[in-house]
Amino acid sequence: xxxxxxxxxxxxxTDRSAxxxxxxxxxxxxxxxxxxxxxxxxxxxxxxxxxxxxxxEVSRATVYRSLDTLVDFGLLVRLCHPxxxxxxxxxxxxxxxxxxxRCDAVRDFxxxxxxxxxxxxxxxxxxxxxxxxxxxxxxxxxxxEKENTT
Amino acid sequence: xxxxxxxxxxxxxTDRSAxxxxxxxxxxxxxxxxxxxxxxxxxxxxxxxxxxxxxxEVSRATVYRSLDTLVDFGLLVRLCHPxxxxxxxxxxxxxxxxxxxRCDAVRDFxxxxxxxxxxxxxxxxxxxxxxxxxxxxxxxxxxxEKENTT
DNA sequence: TTAAGTGCAAAAGCTTTGCGGGTAG
DNA sequence: CTACCCGCAAAGCTTTTGCACTTAA
Numbered sequence: 010x011x012x013x014x015x016x017x018x019x020x021x022x023t024d025r026s027a028x029x030x031x032x033x034x035x036x037x038x039x040x041x042x043x044x045x046x047x048x049x050x051x052x053x054x055x056x057x058x059x060x061x062x063x064x065x066e067v068s069r070a071t072v073y074r075s076l077d078t079l080v081d082f083g084l085l086v087r088l089c090h091p092x093x094x095x096x097x098x099x100x101x102x103x104x105x106x107x108x109x110x111r112c113d114a115v116r117d118f119x120x121x122x123x124x125x126x127x128x129x130x131x132x133x134x135x136x137x138x139x140x141x142x143x144x145x146x147x148x149x150x151x152x153x154e155k156e157n158t159t
Numbered sequence: 160x161x162x163x164x165x166x167x168x169x170x171x172x173t174d175r176s177a178x179x180x181x182x183x184x185x186x187x188x189x190x191x192x193x194x195x196x197x198x199x200x201x202x203x204x205x206x207x208x209x210x211x212x213x214x215x216e217v218s219r220a221t222v223y224r225s226l227d228t229l230v231d232f233g234l235l236v237r238l239c240h241p242x243x244x245x246x247x248x249x250x251x252x253x254x255x256x257x258x259x260x261r262c263d264a265v266r267d268f269x270x271x272x273x274x275x276x277x278x279x280x281x282x283x284x285x286x287x288x289x290x291x292x293x294x295x296x297x298x299x300x301x302x303x304e305k306e307n308t309t
Numbered sequence: 310t311t312a313a314g315t316g317c318a319a320a321a322g323c324t325t326t327g328c329g330g331g332t333a334g
Numbered sequence: 335c336t337a338c339c340c341g342c343a344a345a346g347c348t349t350t351t352g353c354a355c356t357t358a359a
Contacts, residue, residue, distance in 0.1 A: 089296075095241075126293075129272065148287045
């Protein structure tokens with residue numbers, strides 16, 4: 010994420026905290042700063058490991074709690090993927106993903122045509138639609154190579 | 160699932176087992192039969208509970224192992240959703256989902272227009288695309304009501 | 310001052326695995 | 335016969351929670 014967008018996201022933390030009447034703690038800021046610099050859709054544990062580099066005393070529990078709060082604030086998104094551990098994405102605007110069914114890798118996929126899909130009408134289900142994302146499921150290049158080698 | 164499709168799926172179990180040189184066990188068949196009759200995208204534990212009704216001695220471990228095998232056979236799909244427990248879907252053909260970000264409900268969504276989306280070219284990423292599914296993320300009717308009540 | 314947050318350690322789920330005995334092909 | 339599977343129980347992971355102390359505002 011570029012410096013300007015990063016800065017803006019950090020300001021949003023201040024705003025959302027004030028709006029909710031919650032304090033801005035050093036730990037929450039560190040978690041947000043850290044994940045803004047990662048682009049692998051990290052798990053909570055990966056975030057924790059990365060936060061330790063800049064703040065060696067942070068506990069795992071705090072990272073879990075901070076991630077929850079940041080998701081509530083709308084500063085992060087909890088990803089949908091077939092694996093068993095929660096993963097987080099600092100890109101909150103709707104975009105699309107390549108999902109590897111072998112190794113569970115999740116990779117951003119940019120496609121103008123997919124962005125322009127008109128959201129369908131979900132009101133007959135009483136459903137309040139927030140965003141539309143396309144999952145492109147298949148096998149990633151790394152797993153394909155591994156298969157050919159074996 | 161209608162009777163004919165259900166029957167066909169059970170025959171596929173025999174075929175895929177033979178193709179892999181694996182035996183068709185009563186337990187695997189029971190797990191498949193059970194999940195074909197559920198349409199709530201159940202978790203492994205929910206499948207286990209349902210299998211117990213027709214086969215009271217099945218262990219949880221066997222259900223987990225059977226579900227894995229059935230996914231390998233392509234008779235089930237592991238769902239993508241924001242929650243923390245694995246959930247399974249006997250509908251293996253690509254279709255779309257309403258995903259509730261509050262309660263994690265996953266509901267099938269039929270839409271002809273979404274079915275007709277042309278898959279993008281993912282070859283530049285070295286990615287072998289298998290299918291395209293749209294996630295419609297938002298808040299389901301049950302959660303909306305709960306919110307209005309509070 | 311005070312509501313909220315933090316670290317620690319323990320608990321709580323969900324899922325996987327090692328093992329001895331059983332079974333499909 | 336042989337490879338694979340089953341049930342059981344234990345272990346493994348990820349995530350949540352209770353508690354005493356600290357901190358942002």
